[in-house]
Amino acid sequence: MQHLLETAESTLQELEAMKTRGYGTLTNHERCSFCDGTLLGNQFYLFPCAHGFHTVCLLREAHKTLPIGQLPVLKSVEESLKLLTMKVKDLDTRARSQQEALQQELDGFIGADCPLCGYAMINLIGKSLISNEEMAKDAFKWSF
Ligand SMILES: [Zn+2]
Ligand SMILES: [Zn+2]
Numbered sequence: 001m002q003h004l005l006e007t008a009e010s011t012l013q014e015l016e017a018m019k020t021r022g023y024g025t026l027t028n029h030e031r032c033s034f035c036d037g038t039l040l041g042n043q044f045y046l047f048p049c050a051h052g053f054h055t056v057c058l059l060r061e062a063h064k065t066l067p068i069g070q071l072p073v074l075k076s077v078e079e080s081l082k083l084l085t086m087k088v089k090d091l092d093t094r095a096r097s098q099q100e101a102l103q104q105e106l107d108g109f110i111g112a113d114c115p116l117c118g119y120a121m122i123n124l125i126g127k128s129l130i131s132n133e134e135m136a137k138d139a140f141k142w143s144f
Contacts, residue, residue: 032057033116047114058110066109077105 030039030046034057039046043055053061059078066074081102084095 034058034061045111047117049114049117051114051116053115055110058115061115062110065115070109074106074109077102077109081106 030044030050030052031037032039032042032044032054033051034053037054039052039054044052045055045058046052059074062074063071081099084099084102087095
């Protein structure tokens with residue numbers, strides 16, 4: 001049982017790590033699933049399903065799919081982030097943490113789910129791992 005639990009946990013950790021690692025890292029020859037351009041050298045998101053997208057492509061898509069009420073919010077986050085990034089060289093600590101907060105807000109809009117695979121990839125995987133574990137527990141009980 002302990003072993004199964006550890007496996008489930010480390011798989012989830014791995015997924016989380018993939019999520020964080022994917023953002024902004026220059027890795028391989030992955031291509032953007034929207035425009036088929038190479039991800040290398042651009043700001044991009046890589047989802048646990050291995051779909052990768054340019055940040056700009058995700059934003060373009062978000063503009064099309066976001067509920068009308070949320071669009072102005074996204075646009076103002078984008079705008080503030082752009083302004084901050086433009087003067088990135090002389091950012092003080094406060095501006096830097098402001099930039100991070102904005103970036104996180106942006107992540108919430110475009111980095112939460114893979115637009116091709118639908119919603120809550122990680123949650124779905126997590127659930128199936130737990131139910132396997134439940135099944136194993138039952139099997140264990142039955143063996144007595
Ligand atoms: Zn693209
Ligand atoms: Zn995907």
